[in-house]
Amino acid sequence: MRNLLISIVVLLLCLNTASAETVNPFEPVAVDVSVESGSTEVLRYDGVDFGSGASLIRLKAVSDSQLNIRIYADSTESKPAASVTFRPVHKEFRCNVDLSNAHDIIITLEGSGTLYSWQAFTSQEEISAAIKAERGTAYEDRLPSEYTAVCASGGTVDRFTYEAHDYVNGGTYEKTAFVYLPHGYDPGQSYSLLILCHGIGGSEYEWGLANDDSRVKRIMDNLIAKGEIRPFIVVTPNGRAGKSEDYSSFYLFDKELRNDLLPTLATTYSVDVTNRNRCAMAGLSMGGMQTVNIGIGKCLDLFSAFGAFSACPTTNTASMTAANLNAHPKLPVRMFYSICGTGDTTALASATAAVKGLNGMTGLLNDKNFMVQTVPGGHDFGVWYLGFYNFARLFGAQ
Numbered sequence: 284m285r286n287l288l289i290s291i292v293v294l295l296l297c298l299n300t301a302s303a304e305t306v307n308p309f310e311p312v313a314v315d316v317s318v319e320s321g322s323t324e325v326l327r328y329d330g331v332d333f334g335s336g337a338s339l340i341r342l343k344a345v346s347d348s349q350l351n352i353r354i355y356a357d358s359t360e361s362k363p364a365a366s367v368t369f370r371p372v373h374k375e376f377r378c379n380v381d382l383s384n385a386h387d388i389i390i391t392l393e394g395s396g397t398l399y400s401w402q403a404f405t406s407q408e409e410i411s412a413a414i415k416a417e418r419g420t421a422y423e424d425r426l427p428s429e430y431t432a433v434c435a436s437g438g439t440v441d442r443f444t445y446e447a448h449d450y451v452n453g454g455t456y457e458k459t460a461f462v463y464l465p466h467g468y469d470p471g472q473s474y475s476l477l478i479l480c481h482g483i484g485g486s487e488y489e490w491g492l493a494n495d496d497s498r499v500k501r502i503m504d505n506l507i508a509k510g511e512i513r514p515f516i517v518v519t520p521n522g523r524a525g526k527s528e529d530y531s532s533f534y535l536f537d538k539e540l541r542n543d544l545l546p547t548l549a550t551t552y553s554v555d556v557t558n559r560n561r562c563a564m565a566g567l568s569m570g571g572m573q574t575v576n577i578g579i580g581k582c583l584d585l586f587s588a589f590g591a592f593s594a595c596p597t598t599n600t601a602s603m604t605a606a607n608l609n610a611h612p613k614l615p616v617r618m619f620y621s622i623c624g625t626g627d628t629t630a631l632a633s634a635t636a637a638v639k640g641l642n643g644m645t646g647l648l649n650d651k652n653f654m655v656q657t658v659p660g661g662h663d664f665g666v667w668y669l670g671f672y673n674f675a676r677l678f679g680a681q
Contacts, residue, residue: 305330308337308388308403320348320395328388336383337403341410342376343510344369346396353393354401356386369396370467375510377410407681408651414511414680422620422673424658426502430672433496434504438465440492443518445547450535451525458521460544461492462552463500465507465514469553475515475561476554477678478540478586479671480522480570483530483595487521489567490671502672512679516554520544522566522573536573537581545585556585560617563678565590567667568630572598575637579619580607588618588678591637592670593630593662598637605644612647618677619653622670624660 306312308331318324344350350369355361365378382403392398404410441462446455465474479499481489491497499517506512524539525532545556555561564578564586565571571594578589580599591598599607608616619641623634638655642648656673660666 308333308401309405311400311402313400314390314398315400316392317397318350318392318395322393324392326390326392326398328390330385331388332385333382333403334384337380337405339377339404339407339410340365340380341402341404341413342367342369342378343399343401344376344396345399345510346370346394348395350392350394350396350398352398353391354380355389355391356382357389358387359389359391370469375513377407377513411681421654422656422677423669424656426669426672430505431498431501431668432505434466434501434508436466436508437504438463438468438500438507438514440464440495440497440500442493443548443551445543447524447539447543449524449526450538451527451529451532456526458543460487460518460520461490462548463492463503463517464552465516466504467514471553473553473555473561475513475563475678476548476556477515477517477563477565477675478544479517479519480536480564480566480573481519482566482568482570483533485569487519490519492517492519498668499671502668502675506672506675506679512676515679516552518544518548522570533569533573534576537577540577540582540585559583559585559587559614562586563588563590563618563674565592565620565671565674567592567670568595568662571595571630571634575599575604579604579616583607583611583614583616587614587616588681589616589620590670590674590678591619591621591634592667592674593623593627594621594634594637595630596633598633600636601639601641602644604637605641608645608647615647616652617681619648620656620670620674620677621654622656622658622666622673624662624666625657626660627662627666629662 346369352367353363354365356364365380367376443460443462447458523532524535549556564574566574571591574591621638642653
């Protein structure tokens with residue numbers, strides 16, 4: 284009886300909606316329909332042709348509490364082809380679907396919020412390309428001031444402690460990292476992860492994430508609030524894989540990543556460290572070296588996206604990185620982004636040598652996943668915050 288009543292309600296709602304329309308699902312379908320708490324809206328599109336198949340649908344919506352969106356093929360009596368819940372700040376969601384040929388598409392909205400548009404895609408790469416086209420450029424030459432302003436819907440920062448091995452002297456000891464959690468962090472969802480590394484004289488504090496006024500936090504808060512990226516988690520660890528100040532410990536950090544940091548993060552936060560396509564590594568100066576030498580050189584099975592900001596003089600050259608990539612053709616790079624200041628007397632030569640001609644040495648890098656940027660500036664945070672902003676936009680759009 285309950286199912287019969289629901290069916291009658293949905294039928295009546297369908298009769299009260301605007302007349303059904305036919306659309307091209309592979310182009311943005313404008314909706315701009317709002318629903319208030321306690322009510323339901325139903326949208327119907329007749330004979331929507333998905334051709335040989337759609338595997339993803341991108342929804343743009345906003346809710347100040349909770350908005351449930353369900354997409355049905357042909358009938359609401361069938362299992363939804365996709366089901367999404369929007370919570371505060373989430374302005375975009377991508378969900379898997381398996382639709383081909385022509386169907387009558389029914390979209391139901393329940394809760395409180397507004398659905399702005401929907402669009403079908405055949406691959407994740409198509410979605411990334413669409414977002415880049417919307418922005419106009421893959422990356423910016425300056426950090427817009429509105430992304431460093433305090434955001435009303437900001438995330439939180441945790442001080443995270445974990446036990447690590449001392450890979451220089453032996454034994455174990457307690458280490459600290461700082462973890463950025465996006466606004467509305469939900470342990471029931473799975474988030475992508477960025478490991479963000481510091482320079483030779485720094486520590487887990489260098490990126491400033493320990494401070495709630497952190498520029499990294501503000502950039503993330505604003506990118507998420509503006510709906511430009513999917514929320515992800517940022518971790519700033521201490522990149523020394525040993526208790527002493529011995530610089531050799533920087534080059535052993537792959538051991539800590541693999542054995543200590545990533546496994547412990549996975550037991551504490553909702554990150555899937557077994558999915559390399561959702562894990563990234565980036566860093567400034569010595570951290571840029573670690574990204575190239577360790578991230579690409581030793582941990583391709585753990586990460587697929589890399590950001591090197593003013594990579595320091597001991598960074599692997601392009602030929603060495605190409606050899607590492609060519610040795611692992613089944614571990615493709617989703618993104619490799621490099622930035623350096625043209626006035627950087629410390630790292631310009633090494634950062635250039637790390638990427639010059641690299642895409643010509645391997646078939647695994649091309650103009651879609653390999654980006655090199657030089658900007659006016661020195662070996663300083665003016666370049667590094669811009670690098671972080673660009674990298675976060677690129678990684679979060681994937």
